[in-house]
Structures are given as structure tokens and as C-alpha cells.
Amino acid sequence: MNIDRLLARVQKPTRYIGTEFNSVHKNPEEMAIRFAFCFPDVYEVGMSHLGMKILYHLLNREEDIYCERVFAPWVDMEEEMRKEGVPLFSLETTSPVADFDFVGFTLQYEMSFSNIINMLDLAGISLYSSERKEDEPFVCCGGPCAYNPEPLADFVDFFMLGEGEEVMLEVMDAYRKWKASGAPRRAFLESLLLVPGVYVPCFYDVTYNDDGTIASFLANHPSAPKTITKRIIHDLDKVIYPDNFIVPFMEIVHDRMMLEVFRGCIRGCRFCQAGMVYRPVREKSAKTLLDCAQKLIDSTGYEELSISSLSTSDYTELKELTDGLLDLTEEKKISLSLPSLRLDNFSMELMQKVQKVRKSGLTFAPEAGTQRLRDVINKGVTEEDLLRAASIAFGGGYGGVKLYFMMGLPTETNEDLAGIAKLAEKVVECYFAVPKEQRNKNLKVTVSTSSFVPKPHTPFQWVRQNDVDELLEKQNFLKGQITSKRVSYNWHEAKLSVLEGVFARGDRKLSKVLACAQKLGARFDGWHEFFDWDLWMDAFRKAGVDPYFYNLRERSYDEILPWDHINAGPSKEFLMRENEKAKRAEVTPNCREKCAGCGVNVSLGGGHCG
């Protein structure tokens, strides 16, 4: 397809051209398998995503596979496409997505679900899996939201759970065999039942009780496993990692090289889905990482390198790594950024390393305003940790400090909210305790709150979420508590969090709502300018589904949860235990101090944890 005339009329046309440096170009006609890797958001967001880079690289290393990229066209482009009848296309060869063998979506956040439906519509692919014809692509999904696949189960042919590097190639193998056999479409899906980590929703039936909860969730095929266990890579030093990132023409959200230092997290914060579902912690060696950094520097020409992990300062070889990285980057004028620094092991030395190249603001995440509530969520940092880190930062010349908190956490009271304001004031005091000549001239403390969303596979998967009014009230309360002129406050849209909560813990009944919402025009819901609460409420009404069923009730331990057939690692018993401890504000030590017996060492094999 030639889309030049469209590109001439839209903003940022390089979102759509696909000829960036390091992009892969093959002859599609010579390929046995064509895989459309779809990111359900705009180019600059999707291209910033590490998982996509890894899997693009992985698939394109295979000689007979061509993986191309697809993003949600921005609204101006979508309008042009619909006007001219241009279907959703891939970047590299501008081919219609409907011509591919696989259409794979990565599920990074619930608020991108409407974009998936919209993209299938734009592609002209049958929306429901059950309606797809023999020659249509297989639609598959992976990524963190796949740990509760049910809201999308009716649209998706299969899900891949957990880390994709191995399972993806196994699926490709199954496809080669199936294609050679000439068997019908269903036979391929059946063959996937034998691939560990693959969930094929059409082989399971759900029945509901009168109150809307699940009565039974049963396999309807003899080979379908009762539970599907996520896949992990045991040795991260051996897994492939792209050493040649695509370098976009336009500026993207994370426009830099990224090093994945480890997967998983030792901490066990009770609200954090990533901390639970990416267990156990597995590190890459500093040597592997430094080799990789060198290759990335040579192959991209990027001016910034960042470390990507859930909690960078927990990396056991942090000193070797940061020293080594500084050697590689300093003279080349490459700046180094270390996000996700924890408060309790933040040091002067670490800060100076980041600062050597560039001095930007620091961000800390105490998450809750009082020690009691921090214990409830098992955050494990103390006020002293925060104040010590803030003093170090101010003493080192930093003037900007951002503090992240969550609002609407289980057991939260006004005292906890007031605690946020008090903490911020104490941080301001730390600044003034630093001698004038030593400290930065401009002080700026920013308090930022997001609304807590209970997530599947966490100890809080049973709890009630706050509703919109409660959250607004809390935001107003906190606004009133923050009196210092040195502290500014910003907050996350409460309605968005509520809707996110509905889909996070949703079931198959939500597919109707999604289909309805897309017809009403829902897309880019994660973008403030497009999120339309009334539209969504309309979609729920039309589909006859009550959104509050999903987030405004406390679930009992014996209720069948929509994601119970997915094993993300930690056992349900562990999650219950943690939820009970939360009620008593009891902390659980991190995995390096003492194993909490979450069960991943048993359920995922391997036997040991980092």
C-alpha cells in the first residue's frame, strides 16, 4: 500500500514509516511466518517499551519469520485511514495487518484495551475469536495484563503467560508443524494446549451464579490443563537481548538505551502486581550488562543510557555495574539514569554517580504517609530512610525532589493522608538544615498521588477499591493539609483508576462492554484528552453490566476469581496470608532476608530464588 498522501496530511508522519535505523527489512514473500507485533498505543509510547524490542529482535533472528511493528494510529491518522478505506498496516512493509499469520498484542495497561478492539476493527479482522474464519490471522496476547486475561478472552485466540523468549518460539514451532499438516484452524489451537504457558480461552467454559460471581470454570477439551503456569527464563545471562535498538526519527517517551538488570523483585510490596507476578528475582551479571551496554552504545549512538528494573538499588553488583557504566559513558557524553532507587539503601556515592553526568530531580516513593500504612502495604521503608535520603540529595545540590504516594489503600484513614503532608514538610525542613552555600538555590518538593487499584495475583486481590467520590474527597482533604508554599501537589484522575480497577479484576462479561465502548468511540483511554467517563458508563448500561460489581465489593476467600486458572507463581495461600498480615500491619521480610514461602520456587521449578 502507498500511504504517502495520508502521511502528507497528518502530524508526526515518522510514526508510520518504519525505516528507522536498525529496523529489520526482509522480503515478506519469502517468509513462512509473518508476525504483526501490535502495541495498543501510539508509536512514541510503544517504541519506548523494552519487551517489544526484545521480542522483535527474538523473532526476526529466525530466518523464516518476519516480525513487523504495528501501533495504534493517532486520532488524526485514524480519521484519514477510515476516510480513505486504508486498513491497519505494519510499519516495515505497509502491509495490511489482516494478511499476517499472527497478530500479537502486548498488554501493558488495562486502559489500552479499547485500542485493541479499535485496532482489530481498523484491521478488518473478525472481532470475536469464535467468528474468525480459516484464513484470518491468529490473535494472541502477552504482557502483564494477561495475568487476568478474562476481559479479553472472547476476542483473543490464545494468551502467552510470563516471559516470552522461550514460549514464543515454541508457539512458532507448533505453527510450522500445523501449517505443514494442512489441518483446520482449530487444530492449531488444540496443539497449543500442549505448550506450557499458553492459555486458549475457547477450550474453557464459565458459568455464573445469580449474584454474578463465577459458579464454575471448566475445561471443555481433554488436553486443556486445569491451570496454566506462567513461563520464566531461568538464566538471564543466556537469554538473548537486543544489542541494536531501533533508533526512532522522532523523539519518543523513553528515547534512550535501556539495560535490563534483573527481573522480579525481592521486596514483596502487597499492592504491587509486578513485584508478585515477576517473581522470583533473577539477575544478570555485571559482565553481561557491560558487554551489552558497549554494544548498544556502538549500535545506536544514543546520548542516554538507563537501567530498567523494579528496584535498581537492590541489584547485588550495583557498584561494579555503575562504575563500569561510567567508564563507558562519561567521555562519550552519554548520560546515565538510574530510576527506581529505593530509599533505604540510597547512598551519597550512588547519587554522585548519577549526578556526574547530569543533575536532574530525584524521585522517591514512600507510597504511604504513616508507618502503620507503610507496614500494611509492606513497603518496608521508614520516615528516617526518606529524610536521610532527602538530606543527602539536598546536601549534594539537588533542589527538586518528587514524592510518590498512593491514595485509597486498604485501611487508610485521614491520619494517613495527613501524614503525607507532614512528610513533605519534613522534607522541606531537611533542605533548610543544609548550609546555604551548599544547597541548591531553588527548592521544589512535589507530592504526587495515584489512586490504588487492587490487582489480580496480589495480596489485595480481594479488597474493595475506593469509588470516585471517596477518592475525590481524599484528594481534597490532602490539598487542605498541604499548607507549605514549597510543596506542590498533583494527583491522578480518580475516574481513570476506577475504570482501570474494573478491568483489572474483570471477567468475560466485560467483553461486551469493550465492544460497545469501541462502537461509541472509546480509544486512547489512558490519554486525558480522550478519556470519556460518560461514554464508558453508557457502554456498561448498554451491555447490561454493573461496573461496581467488580471493584466496590470485598471478595471472600472462597469465591472463584476470574484468574484462578492462571498460575503466576505465588500461591493463593501465600496471598491470603499476606492479606491477613496486612490487616494486622505486620511486615514480611524481603526475599534476601528470609524466604516468605510464596511458592514460586516450587511451582516454577528450579527450586532456588535469587
Add this chain to the structure above:
Amino acid sequence: MAKYRLEFSKEGDAKFVSHLDLVRLFTRVFKRARLPLAYSEGFNPHPKMSIGIPLSVGVTSEAELLDAEFYEEVPALEIKERMNETMPIGIAITKVQMLEQGMPKLSSVSRASYRVSLSGDGVAKEALAEFLKRETIEIEKKTKRSEKLVDIKPDIFGILWEDETTLVMTLATGSAANLKPEVVLSAMKLYIPGCSGEAAAVHRLSMTDDNGCALIAG
């Protein structure tokens, strides 16, 4: 320190890369090619490099110019080869010349030639000649406050008719006066009956100084 002037082409989809994106792109190309690009001193160092006369998005070119300063000398041919090994599809270095004292600055560019392919029926030779004979060619130009009539005739150095749909325009380009082919086309639409004024493609062929001399040798 050594200064170089580079000429590069921008073809195919690369025509959609904006001027601002090109600056970032070349900074990274120099890094990948391990060329000793010089940076300014100070807290926020920026590369010593400038790209001449921005090209409109959507226009291809075989004559873009870039000046860069290196902190070490590198043979011109080597610069070209190393850069072309690491260039995204559609952009290629075509010439490299070391800059010596007294050579004209990039800012002395004052005219550029474009090949313009018209869509639709194009324009008859006689009609074009008629158009060029006009004493003034006035078009409305919108400024922030008002709309005013401007005469673009003095900025048109010539339009060659190759066939109905192919014209070669030589127009004022640069900091003193800058006339884009799109503007000439909209004037043609205004003054030549039946002319659509729409281009299927625009391609920059060359950039020269007042005397019609190229700014790079070879």
C-alpha cells in the same frame, strides 16, 4: 579542529523526517560512525554541527548541506564511507569536503532548484510562459495579525517546463528571502486556469549562492 561540509540526499520515506529530527539523527550517526564530532563547552554541551536551509517535510532532496566540526582530522572519503555504513534507509552522504579559510558559509545559500511533478493534467507550456510574463505575481500571505498581498515574482529566478507535469523551479532560498515551491504552485492555481496547483512530488536538486555557484565541490 577541522571543519567539514557534507552533502546528503533524502529520499523515499526519509522525506518525512523533519529538520529538528535530522539534527538529532546526525548527532547519533556521528557517534555510531565513531567520528570525532566536537561539542561546545559548558554545562549543557551541544554538538558543533549545523544543517543548512530546512527542507519542508514531504520534499525529497539530493542536495542537503551540513557543516560539522571535528576535534581531529579525518580523510573526507573515510567520513563518507563510515557514515553511510550507519545511515537509516533513505539518507546518504554524497559528498564530503574539508572547509578551508575563506570558503563561503552555509548562510550564503540564496537559491535552490526543485523538480516539481504536478498531479492531474499539469500545465501547458504556453500557460506557464504567460504566467511568468506577469509583471507581478501576488499572493495572499497570512501573518499573525493580518493578511497581506505579497509579490513573489522577484523570488522566482526561473521555471523550466520539461513536460506538462514536470517543472524545474529555481527560487530564492535562505535567510534573506525564502520561497517554497508549494507557494509558487498555489500562485499557479490562482493565475493559470485549470491548473490544480497540486504536486505529486517535490524534489530539491541543488542549492547555490548568488552567483549560481555550488557550496560544495566534487
